Amino acid sequence: MSTDFQKARAALGARLRELRVSGPCGRLTGTQLAERLGWSHSKIYKLENGRQTATAEDLRAWAEATDQPDAAEELNSRLKGLESHIRSWRRQLASGHRAVQDAITAEHGRTTTLRIWENCLVAGMLQTADYARAVFTRHAELMQSPRDTEEAVRARIRRQEGLYDSGKRHQIMMWEGALRTLICPPSVLAAQLDRLASVVGLDTVELGIVPFAASLKIMPANGFWIYDERLVVVEDWHAELWINDDDSIATYLRTWNTLRQSAVFGADAQRVINMARRAL
Template sequence: MSTDFQKARDALGARLRELRISGPAGRLTGPQLSERLGWPHSKIYKLENGRQTATAEDLSAWAEATGQPATAEELHSRLKGLESHVRSWRRQLAAGHRPVQDAITTEHARTSTLRIWENSLVPGMVQTPDYARAVFTRHAQLMRSPKDTEEAVRVRVRRQEALYDTAKRHRIIMWEGALRSLVCSPQVLAAQLDRLVSMIGLDTVELGIVPFVAPLKIYPANGFWLYDERLAVVEDWHAELWIDDTDSIAVYLRTWNSLRDSAVFGVEAQRVITDAQRSLSAS
């Protein structure tokens, strides 16, 4: 978890503690507040000490219980700032995958050049509906989130219309492992690989594959997406990181360029995809 994120969470906890001890009816102890809220005392401790991130509902309840309901708006604003960079999957997926897809679609619309690196999955921008369906289904199972798979698939596929927009450029690089990961049935993966072959040569898309045997300038770590040079979105198991500071974006851009140097394109990329198709047929 980022240092900046933890500092912001600590600051929010300090503000919550301040509200608890300075209410209009006098100081509340932690046990007294937990009793009012019907929470375990440990939750009060964790929130005030930056050990747990509050929900919007938690903050509204805290403002009411400390006799200061007018502070709820301020607390919600602090929470929004906290989550603008580290967006936990638990919160993002509370209403399913569709809202997450809508949020990223907004960023796509603002972007002229999208650079993508993926090491284990075919990127969403070139996924077939069946492949996307398998990915969403498995992620919802892992996160125990609402299953709105069909809606999320529709939004993702609709976003792919941008691939044919001559005002945009999509520069996509994948590790060869993404071509071989059986995150779906072999039949679905076979169709997905056919789709990738069809992307090669498209004027608005640069599709590169980093083969297993390629010499690497940098190890092929987790995936990330660069929206022009203003935003990097990095996925981890607990959260998405939305990074907008210039220095960090420069690191991701250098990383992307280093990975691109190891990639093959055109006929050579098609050959790597074809090898993956053959291996799939033989298995």
């Protein structure tokens, strides 16, 4: 968890504590507030000490329980500030995957050069509908989120129209493991590999593969996307990280360039794709 995020969460906790002890009807103890809310005392403690992230409903209830309902809007604004950087899957997927796809599509729309690194899955910008369907289904199962798979698939495929926009550049790299991961049936992966081979040579797309046999200067860790040089999005199991500070962006650009030194492109990339296809 980022230091900036933790500092902001601690500041939100301090504000919650302030509301508890300075309400118009007098100071409430943590136990008294927990009784009003029907919560455990430990939840009060964790929220006030920045050890747990509140939901919007938690904040509304807190404001009302401390007899300061007008504070709910301010608290919610603080929460949105937190989530602008750490976007938990629990919140993002509350209504399914479609909303997540729409949010990232907006970023694609305002981006001229998009750099993508994937180590275990085919990049979403190059996924077939069947492959995307398998990915969304497995992720929804893991996150126990609502199923809107078909809407999410359509949103992802529509975004791929940007691949053919002459004003945009897509620099996509994947580890060879992404070509062989059976997150889907073998027949679906075979069609997906055919799709990858078809974009090699497209003038708006640079597709690189880091082969298993390549000498690596850095480990092929988790995926990330660099939008121009203003935003990086990183996926983790609990959340997406939206990073926009200059130092962190510079780190991801260096990481990208280091990975690129181990990648192959053009006909060499096609050969790696064909090897994975034959292995099926």
